Amino acid sequence: MTVPVLAGRSKTQYAYEVLRDRIVGGRYGPGSRLVFDRIARELGVSPVPVREAVRRLQAEGWVVFEPNVGAQVADFAQDEYRHTMEALALLEGHAVATARLTNAILDRAELLNAMMRETLAVFDPLGFTRLNREFHLLLCDRSPNPRLRDLITKEWARLDLSRRSTFSLVPGRARESVEEHDELLRLLRAGAPAEVVERFARDHKLNTLRAVDSKSAAPLPGESTP
Incomplete structure (x- = not known):
């Protein structure tokens, strides 16, 4: 058929x-x-x-x-996830810091973040992940550098390839992520220096990677720690 x-x-x-x-x-x-x-x-x-x-x-x-x-x-190993997140931290940091963002775009980003916050009560990790991706790409798509935008889109596709939600593995990271989005938007609306925005956006992505690394390194139930 x-x-x-x-x-x-x-x-x-x-x-x-x-x-x-x-x-x-x-x-x-x-x-x-x-x-x-x-x-x-x-x-x-x-x-x-x-x-x-x-x-x-x-x-x-x-x-x-x-x-x-x-x-x-293709398979998608843990090392590939790490490499992709590290690349996105660098790429997104620069993209957001140099993006041409209007009040309308920032308003839309705030709405998406509010929708993410609403999912926390009865947490839907896949729904949260979709909104999170839209939030990040909305800001990065306003970068004046088309090569940079293309690289970011491809790296997000690599995350899709993992066929899992980061926030399924570390659901506690979701609330922290929403709060960091709030601070990022505050910096953007306040016209913070580009280097401040870039550093914050980069660290935001790396904080998620650290949370996943911490979860992966945690001992299984019944295991003793050295």
């Missing part, structure tokens, strides 16, 4: 969106082979747009090509 092609989208874009959703959703787990002909039949397209979509996914880090195997869904 084929999946109908969505109107208004190219076949390549359609194949890309379907494959990416399946990877993020876990239907195609790490190491899963992507057989072009089989996927093409399922989607009701030729193998060409599927191949183009997979090449795009490869460029974004979702797919790897292994000799004698072909296209496979």
Whole structure:
């Protein structure tokens, strides 16, 4: 049974969106082979747009090509998470510090942060993560440097590749993150020096990484600490 092609989208874009959703959703787990002909039949397209979509996914880090195997869904190790968060700390720090932010954009960012705060009562880590991503990209997308914006978008895609929510692992970090967003917005509205904004935005991202590292290093129940 084929999946109908969505109107208004190219076949390549359609194949890309379907494959990416399946990877993020876990239907195609790490190491899963992507057989072009089989996927093409399922989607009701030729193998060409599927191949183009997979090449795009490869460029974004979702797919790897292994000799004698072909296209496979990439794995995302803890080291990759650390490297991605460290890169985003540097990239986002500079992007936010140099962004051209209007009052309307800051108002929207405050609304998103308020929505994140509302999720804390009955915590939804995936919903919180979606809002958090929107908050960060809203501010970074106003950077005047298109290369920087592109790098940030790609690094966020790598976080998606982990197929998990950081805030599922460290839910206590969510409230701290909201409070840090408040302070970041206060600095931006006050016209704080760029270096102050950059340092705060960088440390905000690294604080999340430290929380994850601390959780990962914690002993399992029943284990003794040295």
